[in-house]
Amino acid sequence: MKANRFFDWLMSREGIYYVLLAFLLVVIFPLALDAFRLNMIGKYLTYAFAALGLVLCWGRSGILSLGQGIFFGLGGYCMAMFLKLEASSPENTAIQSTPGIPDFMDWNQLTALPWFWEPFHSFSFTLIAVVAVPALLALIIAVAMFKRRVGGVYFAIITQAIAAILTILIIGQQGFTGGVNGITDLRTLMGWDIRTDEAKTALYFVCVGMLFLCLIIGAWVMRSKLGRILLAMRDQEDRVRFSGYDVASFKIFVFCLAAMFAGIGGAMFTLQVGFMSPSFVGIVPSIEMVILCAVGGRNSLLGAIYGALIVNAAKTFFSESFPELWLYGLGVLFIAVVLAFPDGLAGLYRRYVMPLESKLPALLRRNGGNAPTLPVEETK
């Protein structure tokens, strides 16, 4: 019965879009791209985790966070700490004055592993920390802000300030964090070399799997009554409050959920890229996450994923060709999206492509629905 309903949903119009995305990520990209390019797609997808969170938090609930890099970074650092400890076995670090601790600690005259590094010897602790640490910080921020009814622009600015503070803290505490270089030279995960092409390809599939898990959780939240309350809250916060809801608790929930998604993204980033540094924590990456969510469509979970792919692909392309122009391009892109198509690619798709689909149902059925993959072709 339940499986039947799931199948019906898969065959519905909405379900088809999910199937097509899965097909694109699981079949087309791995077949069409070499390991290097596939790894880059995997890296782009890690930002999609943060963008998914922003769809729930910003698009659905009207809470603009300019600090998703905080949670992305925390998740990434948690994973990096585990990998670094594994890479810093006493044998590997025998030439150091204190063998067995990460190299940057040794360079900074640390002679023992700081206490907060200790639990990251455990892989299961690390897996929990990847979601729990971002969620905990998000909880503290959200309780402090939302219980006091801080919202809108003020909240956005505060999250941005926290992103800046965290970056400065990481850079300043070089002995504990690796400073501006970040945590580099990560080698193995439980003895499995993550630097090989095979490992990178395998990690790409893990990343896609985790992304779909987050996507399904996000879709479930959006479809529940909670999703409708979030939407109601965005438009008429007082009406929701005076309908007997504790508005702050819903905001806290959605902000923490978005932070967890970003944390998972950060951990997948570390695994696939092989290092983590403060440049993925601060203001610029946080704003990039908002932009790729906006470009994809801040009300569309699927849009956010396509947005992450397209904007990051464009970033790679442009920053290879015109490195100094990219940031301006990004700014222009953001302004263009806000002014011209506030619902992003998903909005354009709904307005221009969906009517065509309805007009050509027979044709579409024969072709298995090529249309939804259209925006993606640009990424190749």
Place this chain on the structure above:
Amino acid sequence: MSPSNNDFILAVEGLTVSFDGFKAVNDLSLYLEPKEIRVIIGPNGAGKTTVLDLICGKTRATEGSIKFRGKELTRMSEHNIVRSGVGRKFQNPSIYEDLTVFENLEVSYPAGRSVIGALAFKRDAEVIEAVEEVAKTIFLSDMLHQEAALLSHGQKQWLEIGMLLIQKPDLLMLDEPVAGMSVAERKKTAELLRVITENHTVLVIEHDMQFVGDIADRVTVMHQGQVLSEGSIDHVKQDPKVIEVYLGH
């Protein structure tokens, strides 16, 4: 506290709120009996909306007490005031334009009000029945699956009243429910209010004297944050003080 307070569903005593020294509501007392329709009238700036804000917790009182069925509201959080049975309609229709009429009512349905509850909430037969019943009362049965943004102004006002009704509050507070409505819509609204008062106590702010005469059991006239006069519509209409400050010559 006099023992007779227990007979009132709402007993407001010595209520004062001061905004930087300006007393928007000044030592106001107001008693509502169960199932009564009370209308508050008064010139602009008399503090009528502020009184509703104080009762529902949107604004915090500087002094005084608000007892609802014997429970003190002045220190309760807004959502707990609502949960104890006080519903408030705002002056401008506050509905969720991106949701359908059905969803608007469903979001207002008093179940699944916590985060976990809302995630686990199921649209079962009971909910559908409650929504359909309220939709019938507010004349929107045929529009359940229409987006609320497409409703007319009057229908939006009714929808918001419906969103309160589905919560089954004991006290319903309406801020200018017929403002901006056509004559036909006003008539229907009066009819709606009459149905509602069979089961609820209603506190209404209104300017339209014709409408006030149609619905009110008792009228309270406010002026400069205080009660100027109170009684039946005919009584207050003849009160020279009321004629002076509000009704005009």
